[in-house]
Amino acid sequence: MARRENPEINAGSMADIAFLLLIFFLVTTTMNVDSGVSKKLSEKPPEDYVPPIIKEKNIFEVNINRNNDLLVEGERMDIKDLQSTAMAFIDNGGGDGKIDEGVATGPCTYCQGEKSISSSDHPNKAIISVQSDRGTEYGTYLKVQDELIKAYSALRNRLSKERYGIPFPELEDSYKDDRSNLELKKKVEDIKRSYPEIISDAEPTSN
Amino acid sequence: MSKFRKKKKGMPAVNTASLPDIVFMLLFFFMVTTTMRETDLKLENPSLPSATEVKKLEHKSLVSTIYVGKSKDVARHGAGFNRIQLNDKIATAEDVPAFIINSRSKVSEAEVPxxxxxxxxDKESNVGTIIDIRLxxxxxxxxxxSYSASKAVDN
Incomplete structure (x- = not known):
C-alpha cells in the first residue's frame, strides 16, 4: 500500500503572474490623446479680392526672423514680454469699434487699456499679424502663436469674471456639457465677440 | 479501515484553477485592443513643441494627421527636418490635397466640415514647410x- 503522490503543479501563483502582466499592460498603454493649438484658416480669397484698407495703428506686427528673433512693432522683444505687449495692444480701446452688421459697436466700454490714440481702436478692429521667415523654427513659431492666444485668453477670462463671475474656461466647459442651454451660449458668444481672436499669418519672407 | 481513509476537511477550498484563465483572457483582451499606432512612422518620432493653450482633439475618426520631421532613412529621403509623411509614405506638400480628399471620402458628407x-x-522643422502645407x-x-503640441505647465 504505497502512498500515491500525485505531483500536481501548484497553479495558485499563476494568477499572480497573470495579474502582474495585466497590470503592467494597463499601466504602460497610454491612450495618447492628441492635443494641439487649434487654428482656423481663412478661406482662399477670390482672385479679384481687394484687401480692405486697415489703419496702421490697428495692426500689431510680429516678425520672426530666421534666427528665431522677435521683432514686435519695429522693436526687438523677448518672447516673455510678448503676451503683455499684445494684451496692451488689444485692450487699448482708443476709438470706435467696427460696424457689425449695420450696428456700430462704438467705443470699447470694457477695455482697461490706456486709450492711446496711437494704438488699436477696439478689440474687434485689432489685428495681430505674424510674419515669419521660411527658415524660422516651427517651435518658435508655435510659441509665438501660443503667447498671442494666451493674451486673448487672459482678456476673455478677465471679462468673463467681471460680467458673469466665473472664469472663461469654466464658462466654456459648462456650455460644452450643455449645448442646448441658450443662456450659456449667449454668454460665451458675448465674451468671444468682445475679444475676437484675430491673428493673421502674413506671407512669409524668404531669402 | 479508518486507517486508510483520508481525513475529511471541514471546508473544501475554492477552486482557483480557473482564475488564471480569467485573468489571461483579460490580459489578451487588453493586448489585442490597444493598438500601438495606426501608421508606422517613416520619420523619427517628432519632438512636439509645447504650448499652454492646447485643446484636446475629439472624434478621432475626423482627424487626419500630417507628420513633419526628420526621416529615419536619411540616405533615401535626405536629411533635414522637413520631410512630410502622409499615411505611411514620405510625400511632398503637393500630395496633401489628394490625401485630404481621400480621407474625406471615408466620412459622411455631413461630417466633412x-x-x-x-x-x-518637429519643433526643429521650418515654418516654410508648414506654410506650404497650410496653403x-x-x-x-x-x-x-491643429498644431499638435504637448501641454506645457503654465508658469
Whole structure:
C-alpha cells in the first residue's frame, strides 16, 4: 500500500503572474490623446479680392526672423514680454469699434487699456499679424502663436469674471456639457465677440 | 479501515484553477485592443513643441494627421527636418490635397466640415514647410487645423 503522490503543479501563483502582466499592460498603454493649438484658416480669397484698407495703428506686427528673433512693432522683444505687449495692444480701446452688421459697436466700454490714440481702436478692429521667415523654427513659431492666444485668453477670462463671475474656461466647459442651454451660449458668444481672436499669418519672407 | 481513509476537511477550498484563465483572457483582451499606432512612422518620432493653450482633439475618426520631421532613412529621403509623411509614405506638400480628399471620402458628407487636420511637426522643422502645407490645405478648404503640441505647465 504505497502512498500515491500525485505531483500536481501548484497553479495558485499563476494568477499572480497573470495579474502582474495585466497590470503592467494597463499601466504602460497610454491612450495618447492628441492635443494641439487649434487654428482656423481663412478661406482662399477670390482672385479679384481687394484687401480692405486697415489703419496702421490697428495692426500689431510680429516678425520672426530666421534666427528665431522677435521683432514686435519695429522693436526687438523677448518672447516673455510678448503676451503683455499684445494684451496692451488689444485692450487699448482708443476709438470706435467696427460696424457689425449695420450696428456700430462704438467705443470699447470694457477695455482697461490706456486709450492711446496711437494704438488699436477696439478689440474687434485689432489685428495681430505674424510674419515669419521660411527658415524660422516651427517651435518658435508655435510659441509665438501660443503667447498671442494666451493674451486673448487672459482678456476673455478677465471679462468673463467681471460680467458673469466665473472664469472663461469654466464658462466654456459648462456650455460644452450643455449645448442646448441658450443662456450659456449667449454668454460665451458675448465674451468671444468682445475679444475676437484675430491673428493673421502674413506671407512669409524668404531669402 | 479508518486507517486508510483520508481525513475529511471541514471546508473544501475554492477552486482557483480557473482564475488564471480569467485573468489571461483579460490580459489578451487588453493586448489585442490597444493598438500601438495606426501608421508606422517613416520619420523619427517628432519632438512636439509645447504650448499652454492646447485643446484636446475629439472624434478621432475626423482627424487626419500630417507628420513633419526628420526621416529615419536619411540616405533615401535626405536629411533635414522637413520631410512630410502622409499615411505611411514620405510625400511632398503637393500630395496633401489628394490625401485630404481621400480621407474625406471615408466620412459622411455631413461630417466633412468638422474634419480637422492635425499637423504633428518637429519643433526643429521650418515654418516654410508648414506654410506650404497650410496653403495646400486652404486650396482644398480643409480649414480646421491643429498644431499638435504637448501641454506645457503654465508658469
Amino acid at each position: 468638422f474634419m480637422t487636420t492635425s499637423i504633428k511637426a 495646400k490645405l486652404r486650396d482644398v478648404n480643409a480649414l480646421k487645423i
